[in-house]
Amino acid sequence: MSTTGLDVFDKTLQTTHIWLNDIGEIVGPDKQRCYHALRAVLTTLRDRLTVDQSAHLAAELPILVRGVFYDGYRPSDAPSAIRSQDEFVSVVAQRFGNIGPVSPRTSSIAVFKTLQRHLPQPMIEKVKGSLPQEIRVLFDVEPDTGPGAHQDTAASRSAAGERRPQDWTGAGRGATPGGSTDRNT
Template sequence: MSASGLDVFDKTLQTTHIWLKEIETKVGPDRQVAWKVLSVVLHKLRDRLPVDLAAHLGAELPLLIRGVYYDQYEPAKQPAKWNRDEFVAEVQRWLSDIRPVAAPDAIDAVFGTLSHYVSPGQIEKVKRALPDDIQACWTNGASIGRPRGETTH
């Protein structure tokens, strides 16, 4: 028998922990911080996407992560028109209530995790829907908030 009594809940909890562990490797070993980073970056990414694409991305997320993805969603206000600098600033603003985490590191961690676990075709559609300056950072693996070649260390 499963721990919760429902296999679907156990599976999504296990998958969520896997995603959070991956994020923790980039933002530090704190599960609550990793959850906040995941939820903030997902919200800001979702808000930057056209509504239909946001829904398609949401459909590919694990159940528990899908719940946080849709939390406080207002499709009538989408998509936001942020460029890279505005996107990074918006993420940083929403991360201000936890221990310091640089928005570029948070964004890189979540984009990388999405790239590992969401289908490549869906990731390509998401990338193409983003403005060139955000898209280029994700596509080329450069840090979203730093010029190419600049590292976080």
């Protein structure tokens, strides 16, 4: 039986739940945390890609995930100047908002693993090829799935060379550094 009355919407809801479950295998089963991980990592990746690369990647995403991908997008600002893994992970951390303890590095790995599992390999290779080597390695490393792996602690950030800004304005839902907020979040 159809949940929404439209097969296309039912399929994208089902596919999105599968993706969130895949992310949850690494970051933990909290669907809200999985959604925020998906959103933070995809929008950071999107902003790092050129407009054309973003459009090609978006075409491969499920409809609902594609909406998340494009939410708040400013093509005139693309691509961002993120060059290092530290910068990438820092932007992911900023986009999480206040959802509780979470490792932006582990979340990045989880989302990249999910993309690799569900998207065509040639697309993944194109995305990886457009990223600096330091960011690209996040596609290929195995996540730490031990106890507390999904938690963002000062010790885990320090050990991974990550920094999470602790004081930035607008620390609510959809906030970005400098206090601006994404529309429609």
